[in-house]
Amino acid sequence: MRVVSGIQPTGNLHLGNYLGAIVNWVKMQEDGDCFFFLADLHAISLPTNAAELSASTREMAAALIASGVDPDRSTLFNQARVPAHAELQWLLSGTARMGWLNRMTQFKEKSGKNKEGSSIALYAYPVLQAADVLLYRATHVPVGEDQKQHLELARDIAEKFNTDTNTETFVLPEPYIGKTAARIMSLRDGSAKMSKSDPSDMSRINLSDDSDLIAKKVRKARTDPEPLPETMEGLAERPEARNLVTIYAALANVPTADVLSEFAGKGFGDFKPALADLTVAVLEPVSARFNELKDDTTALDAILEAGGEKAAAAAAPALSDTYRALGLLSGR
Numbered sequence: 400m401r402v403v404s405g406i407q408p409t410g411n412l413h414l415g416n417y418l419g420a421i422v423n424w425v426k427m428q429e430d431g432d433c434f435f436f437l438a439d440l441h442a443i444s445l446p447t448n449a450a451e452l453s454a455s456t457r458e459m460a461a462a463l464i465a466s467g468v469d470p471d472r473s474t475l476f477n478q479a480r481v482p483a484h485a486e487l488q489w490l491l492s493g494t495a496r497m498g499w500l501n502r503m504t505q506f507k508e509k510s511g512k513n514k515e516g517s518s519i520a521l522y523a524y525p526v527l528q529a530a531d532v533l534l535y536r537a538t539h540v541p542v543g544e545d546q547k548q549h550l551e552l553a554r555d556i557a558e559k560f561n562t563d564t565n566t567e568t569f570v571l572p573e574p575y576i577g578k579t580a581a582r583i584m585s586l587r588d589g590s591a592k593m594s595k596s597d598p599s600d601m602s603r604i605n606l607s608d609d610s611d612l613i614a615k616k617v618r619k620a621r622t623d624p625e626p627l628p629e630t631m632e633g634l635a636e637r638p639e640a641r642n643l644v645t646i647y648a649a650l651a652n653v654p655t656a657d658v659l660s661e662f663a664g665k666g667f668g669d670f671k672p673a674l675a676d677l678t679v680a681v682l683e684p685v686s687a688r689f690n691e692l693k694d695d696t697t698a699l700d701a702i703l704e705a706g707g708e709k710a711a712a713a714a715a716p717a718l719s720d721t722y723r724a725l726g727l728l729s730g731r
């Protein structure tokens with residue numbers, strides 16, 4: 400099992416990232432050959448500030464290590480240290496079709512009404528993401544639900560490239576999307592996903608929040624006046640309530656049915672304090688480790704440098720096969 404996944408280093412690691420993706424990264428280290436990276440090249444698709452980007456790349460590395468990503472077992476690096484990502488992106492740009500990229504919902508969401516003013520990078524973003532996984536011949540890509548469309552595109556690109564060049568250059572990657580926490584929603588609006596770009600910080604729980612702030616965010620989370628039902632079907636029309644039950648189940652690592660059998664008939668006056676306590680209990684040790692690690696820039700840079708070297712070596716075969724398959728005389 401070759402496992403590859405990435406996270407953008409802008410903003411904080413929030414509970415959606417943690418439960419939707421990172422928990423699975425940590426688990427997959429048990430029996431996978433894992434490559435995890437900070438997607439700093441993706442980050443420049445939106446306006447960034449140089450000093451902030453390098454600081455937040457280190458900080459996100461610290462957050463991942465604090466969450467349990469072990470740099471001794473997994474290859475942890477930032478994309479910019481491995482030029483093969485950008486190189487393969489260009490090589491795949493001959494295969495990716497405009498029509499495919501035009502269907503990507505993330506570009507539509509992020510560009511909004513300002514398509515003309517959006518960067519080329521925001522549009523070509525999914526081709527870089529395809530390069531990220533195809534470069535390592537990933538078999539499994541652990542992500543939240545929102546990345547599914549990008550991975551389907553990566554499979555389409557890989558398949559077309561192999562067919563067009565009559566080679567088996569790329570392995571088709573499988574998205575690995577956990578069942579319970581595939582899509583954690585905003586605490587303020589059950590129809591929007593929890594996201595770093597939401598202007599309201601009350602909409603998400605960040606790894607860097609202290610216990611009081613976590614408790615406050617849970618207390619203020621939007622809900623309804625009804626008690627909790629006995630089954631998840633009873634939450635079909637109650638997205639905010641469903642989200643809180645989902646978060647509880649994912650944090651406790653139990654099925655949602657178990658949460659409802661404990662809390663059925665109780666209102667949010669009982670449920671919210673229990674959820675706040677559980678969230679604090681799970682995140683407190685992670686945030687303590689994060690605070691210990693985050694300022695040690697020398698140690699973090701050394702980890703990313705070593706990871707970058709290992710990643711570059713692992714990426715070399717697929718990159719040179721790609722040049723060869725296209726008839727490009729690259730000297731690789």
Ligand code: TYM
Pocket residue numbers: 403404405406407408415416417418419420421438441527528531532540541542543544545546580581582583584592593594
């Ligand atoms: P990013 O940085 O937005 O998110 C990192 C991971 O967290 C998951 N996630 C969520 N899961 C559940 N509920 C949520 N509310 C939620 N919000 C985020 C994401 O699905 C993701 O798994 N384009 C990617 C980064 C990337 C990548 C890759 C991922 C670049 N190259 C190659 C996989 C493979 C992104 O922006 O994720």
